[in-house]
Amino acid sequence: MPIVDITLIEGRSDEAKARLLQKVADAIHEAIDAPKEAIRIIIREVPPQHFSVGGVAKTKK
Incomplete structure (x- = not known):
């Protein structure tokens, strides 16, 4: 059973994260x-x- 752990800076929409989950699973x-x-x-x-x-x-530019 493959297990993938992705760390992101918070702030992305639920829709964006759902797309990420689908594309990673497909890959x-x-x-x-x-x-x-x-x-x-x-x-x-x-x-x-x-x-x-x-x-x-990342809070600093």
């Missing part, structure tokens, strides 16, 4: 022929002040 199914009912996907959302790139929080 896994196509790549390794896993049955869709066996694919598990977890979305973890973090506030921008808890996510940094190069040591700079």
